[in-house]
Amino acid sequence: MTFLFYMLSAIMIISALFVVFSKNPVDSVIYLIICFIGMAGQYILLNAQFLAVVHVIVYTGAIMVLFLFVIMLLNLNKEIIVRKSKVTRISAVITGGIFFLVMVAATRQVIEIHPRYPFSGTVGLVSEVGKTLFHEFLLPFEISSVLFISAMIGAVMFGKKDEVKNFK
Amino acid sequence: MVGTIPNINLAWLVPAFPLIGFLITGLAGKRLKHNQGGIIASAMIFLSFIVSVVLFYVLRNSGQDSATVTLFNWIAVGNMNIPFAFLIDHLSLTMMLVVTGVGSLIHIYSIGYMHDDERVNSFFAQMNLFTFSMLLLVMGANYLVLFIGWEGVGLCSYLLIGFWFRNPAFNYAARKAFIMNRIGDLGFILGIILLFFTFKSVSFSEIFAQASLMHTGGPIITLITLLLLVGAVGKSAQIPLYTWLPDAMAGPTPVSALIHAATMVTAGIYMIARSSILYNLAPITLNVITAIGLTTAIVAAIIGLRQNDIKKVLAYSTVSQLGYMFLALGLGAYSSAIFHLTTHAFFKALLFLGAGSIIHAMGGEQDIRKMGGLRKKMPITYLTFLAATLAISGIPPFSGFFSKDMILSKAFEHNVILYILALGGALLTCFYMFRLLYLVFFGQQRLAGANPHESPKVMTIPLIILGVLSVFGGFLNIPSLFGGNLSFSNFLQSAVFSKVSEKISSSTEIGLIILSLVLLILVIGIAYRTYVRKANLPAEDGLPMTAWSRIVTNKFYIDKTYTVAFEKPYSTISNFLFNKVETKVLNPIVDGIGEATSRMGALTRKLQRGNMSFYFFAMVAGILLFIVFILTI
Amino acid sequence: MKDISSAIQLIPLEHYILLSVALFSIGLMGVLFRRNTIIILMCIELMFNSVNLLVTAFAAYHSDPSGQVFVFFIMIVAAAEVAVGLSILVMMKRNVDSVDINLLNRLKW
Numbered sequence: 001m002t003f004l005f006y007m008l009s010a011i012m013i014i015s016a017l018f019v020v021f022s023k024n025p026v027d028s029v030i031y032l033i034i035c036f037i038g039m040a041g042q043y044i045l046l047n048a049q050f051l052a053v054v055h056v057i058v059y060t061g062a063i064m065v066l067f068l069f070v071i072m073l074l075n076l077n078k079e080i081i082v083r084k085s086k087v088t089r090i091s092a093v094i095t096g097g098i099f100f101l102v103m104v105a106a107t108r109q110v111i112e113i114h115p116r117y118p119f120s121g122t123v124g125l126v127s128e129v130g131k132t133l134f135h136e137f138l139l140p141f142e143i144s145s146v147l148f149i150s151a152m153i154g155a156v157m158f159g160k161k162d163e164v165k166n167f168k
Numbered sequence: 169m170v171g172t173i174p175n176i177n178l179a180w181l182v183p184a185f186p187l188i189g190f191l192i193t194g195l196a197g198k199r200l201k202h203n204q205g206g207i208i209a210s211a212m213i214f215l216s217f218i219v220s221v222v223l224f225y226v227l228r229n230s231g232q233d234s235a236t237v238t239l240f241n242w243i244a245v246g247n248m249n250i251p252f253a254f255l256i257d258h259l260s261l262t263m264m265l266v267v268t269g270v271g272s273l274i275h276i277y278s279i280g281y282m283h284d285d286e287r288v289n290s291f292f293a294q295m296n297l298f299t300f301s302m303l304l305l306v307m308g309a310n311y312l313v314l315f316i317g318w319e320g321v322g323l324c325s326y327l328l329i330g331f332w333f334r335n336p337a338f339n340y341a342a343r344k345a346f347i348m349n350r351i352g353d354l355g356f357i358l359g360i361i362l363l364f365f366t367f368k369s370v371s372f373s374e375i376f377a378q379a380s381l382m383h384t385g386g387p388i389i390t391l392i393t394l395l396l397l398v399g400a401v402g403k404s405a406q407i408p409l410y411t412w413l414p415d416a417m418a419g420p421t422p423v424s425a426l427i428h429a430a431t432m433v434t435a436g437i438y439m440i441a442r443s444s445i446l447y448n449l450a451p452i453t454l455n456v457i458t459a460i461g462l463t464t465a466i467v468a469a470i471i472g473l474r475q476n477d478i479k480k481v482l483a484y485s486t487v488s489q490l491g492y493m494f495l496a497l498g499l500g501a502y503s504s505a506i507f508h509l510t511t512h513a514f515f516k517a518l519l520f521l522g523a524g525s526i527i528h529a530m531g532g533e534q535d536i537r538k539m540g541g542l543r544k545k546m547p548i549t550y551l552t553f554l555a556a557t558l559a560i561s562g563i564p565p566f567s568g569f570f571s572k573d574m575i576l577s578k579a580f581e582h583n584v585i586l587y588i589l590a591l592g593g594a595l596l597t598c599f600y601m602f603r604l605l606y607l608v609f610f611g612q613q614r615l616a617g618a619n620p621h622e623s624p625k626v627m628t629i630p631l632i633i634l635g636v637l638s639v640f641g642g643f644l645n646i647p648s649l650f651g652g653n654l655s656f657s658n659f660l661q662s663a664v665f666s667k668v669s670e671k672i673s674s675s676t677e678i679g680l681i682i683l684s685l686v687l688l689i690l691v692i693g694i695a696y697r698t699y700v701r702k703a704n705l706p707a708e709d710g711l712p713m714t715a716w717s718r719i720v721t722n723k724f725y726i727d728k729t730y731t732v733a734f735e736k737p738y739s740t741i742s743n744f745l746f747n748k749v750e751t752k753v754l755n756p757i758v759d760g761i762g763e764a765t766s767r768m769g770a771l772t773r774k775l776q777r778g779n780m781s782f783y784f785f786a787m788v789a790g791i792l793l794f795i796v797f798i799l800t801i
Numbered sequence: 802m803k804d805i806s807s808a809i810q811l812i813p814l815e816h817y818i819l820l821s822v823a824l825f826s827i828g829l830m831g832v833l834f835r836r837n838t839i840i841i842l843m844c845i846e847l848m849f850n851s852v853n854l855l856v857t858a859f860a861a862y863h864s865d866p867s868g869q870v871f872v873f874f875i876m877i878v879a880a881a882e883v884a885v886g887l888s889i890l891v892m893m894k895r896n897v898d899s900v901d902i903n904l905l906n907r908l909k910w
Binding site for chain 1: 812815816818819820822823824825826827828829830831833834835836837839840842843844846847850853854857858860861864865866867869870872873874876877878879880881882883884885887888889890891892894895900901
């Protein structure tokens with residue numbers, strides 16, 4: 001078990017690094033997909049079955065495909081974009097590192113929080129998640145449909161070609 | 169003392185008219201046609217004169233001696249309550265009548281004199297502003313309102329002396345006048361502060377009420393009166409602050425007549441007369457005043473003997489006569505001083521206006537050595553000038569005789585030596601005035617090519633009116649010797665507290681009068697012989713002179729002394745500060761502040777250049793700092 | 802049940818925190834590092850996912866299903882955001898003909 005965990009974390013971290021540092025955008029997409037698959041594995045390790053499946057379907061299946069689609073549509077893999085200056089790049093890495101250190105230092109002493117419910121292993125099953133979703137979180141669930149509608153409308157609006165306006 | 173007198177509230181009209189005149193001619197001057205500015209200005213002063221006459225009758229009919237008219241509550245801070253109020257009593261009424269009466273005549277004269285100057289409306293605006301300030305000065309019910317007027321007349325004097333500002337020498341004269349006045353004003357301000365500190369008020373009624381309970385000769389009172397005296401010395405051109413007055417002749421002649429003969433220079437005398445109660449408590453100061461007055465009278469008369477510019481002679485004559493007024497003040501004869509002030513206003517204004525008429529006729533020439541024989545060509549000017557000269561010399565029954573005789577007899581009562589010196593000064597006055605008269609009006613016409621003609625009516629009528637006043641003005645105050653009852657002095661008695669004098673006997677007085685008359689006629693004879701019979705001309709410039717002549721002609725080198733002692737060091741310091749401090753240190757600092765702000769702005773501008781990457785960085789940095797901040801607190 | 806609980810609790814919670822923080826900072830570094838807008842959007846997705854992982858780990862450890870529901874909602878929002886973000890990106894490409902993020906610099910006015 002622990003071996004699986006460490007292996008998956010290693011894969012995730014290495015692929016995340018490759019996402020950041022690779023030159024080709026398509027390569028970045030592929031590495032991100034690998035990272036997400038690793039993450040799905042982590043979910044399964046935590047017995048969050050529902051989330052794992054949803055993660056694969058939504059993220060890997062839809063969002064990354066959308067990314068790839070846009071990259072191919074706009075021919076971004078053919079372009080070579082000038083990189084930022086060396087100073088900026090080094091300072092970016094340093095900032096990331098500092099952030100990591102700060103957060104690690106912040107979370108070193110995590111206070112023991114007593115669990116709310118007695119331990120049950122069924123947390124993560126579809127039925128449990130569904131029950132909680134429709135009992136306690138019904139309103140946000142409904143509102144999220146509104147969110148999707150607005151996102152769809154926004155996306156359609158942005159995607160339209162501008163009509164040539166007559167300014168005379 | 170607050171009047172429930174009907175109509176006394178008209179008092180605010182008196183300074184209001186000149187102020188309105190100033191605003192009209194000053195603001196709308198460009199649009200007025202050529203003579204309209206002068207007519208408006210003169211009309212305003214004349215209206216003030218009429219209101220003053222009305223106030224005179226109102227006050228007399230009310231039976232009270234004085235009335236205070238408060239316009240508004242001006243300063244009310246803590247314990248200090250200073251209203252903007254006018255005090256209408258006999259002294260201020262006298263001054264108001266003199267200022268507005270002589271002022272309106274001079275304004276009318278100026279319509280003719282200045283009519284072809286391009287800035288004539290500006291001139292009348294400044295003259296009206298001057299009259300307004302002078303009226304504030306004489307009508308004020310407390311030292312602060314007086315001081316407002318004091319400063320105002322100083323300002324207008326500066327403006328009017330430098331009226332023809334394109335000439336840098338005139339500007340210098342104007343600055344000199346203003347700065348010397350300022351030196352006096354410093355003493356005056358310190359005096360007012362000390363007054364407030366001692367009496368907790370600056371109002372005349374309150375101060376004088378408290379002062380009458382004080383002992384004579386206290387140090388504070390002496391200090392206060394000395395400081396006020398400094399102010400008066402500066403304003404009234406006494407030694408040592410007198411050198412500005414001859415230079416002030418750079419202004420137009422009506423200005424010299426109004427400001428430097430009849431009104432502004434008398435402000436110091438008015439102020440001391442007003443504060444007579446305080447001065448009676450400080451005998452040391454009175455002795456100082458006597459000394460200053462007598463010295464000034466004599467020194468100025470000596471200098472005047474050798475002047476060759478018609479206006480400069482009259483200027484030194486003014487300084488000398490002011491010295492006489494100071495002498496009277498120092499002897500405690502305040503009402504005599506005011507009487508001499510009044511008669512002096514008449515004949516000195518007349519002399520100056522006559523001089524203006526002559527200068528106008530001679531096409532701008534002011535050197536008396538070049539004039540001559542104007543008697544036949546300008547009869548009205550000659551006759552009025554003669555009347556004024558007789559008045560100033562003290563020939564009876566002209567006005568100057570009565571006023572000067574009062575002063576001389578008071579001097580005799582005090583000290584015989586004082587009398588002798590004062591009489592000497594009077595004889596010198598007579599001599600140089602007649603010298604002036606003979607050189608200008610008698611003899612052959614010395615200026616070739618000039619065509620002197622009599623001045624137009626608008627200029628001669630004021631001359632005639634002033635001539636009449638100079639002749640008959642003395643009858644205001646006929647002493648009991650001649651059967652009169654000193655109406656003028658009695659009139660002033662309620663406001664001004666002259667020292668009671670030990671009367672000299674009538675025979676002594678008649679003897680003194682006969683003595684002075686004989687000496688005066690002798691002097692006139694000498695002058696006649698020198699300048700008419702022998703037709704002696706004063707020497708041209710540049711010829712060698714004896715040592716004494718040189719000293720006198722150079723005005724005892726006092727001007728040069730002041731230049732070396734005060735002006736040169738001052739300008740050296742000033743130049744040093746400008747070149748070393750201002751340019752090298754202060755300017756860079758001030759510019760540097762601006763530059764620094766500019767640079768900081770440029771630096772800060774870089775924060776918002778719009779590039780997203782920098783914004784990301786800034787966000788992350790902010791979040792980091794925030795987290796660190798939260799965690800470490 | 803015992804197996805699962807013991808299985809889950811084999812890995813201490815701190816490790817999950819460490820992993821999540823590492824992924825988050827890598828994503829952050831990627832946002833600051835890259836100039837291509839698409840890659841930046843992808844790094845933002847990476848940050849989202851690190852947070853998801855952490856919340857799920859806590860939910861599993863404390864047997865609280867609301868944690869997992871919350872992750873569900875995060876995914877919803879992330880999906881919507883990607884849709885809109887990519888359409889903005891397409892518009893950007895149409896307008897300035899490049900996806901370089903430094904070309905959008907009008908925020909100064």
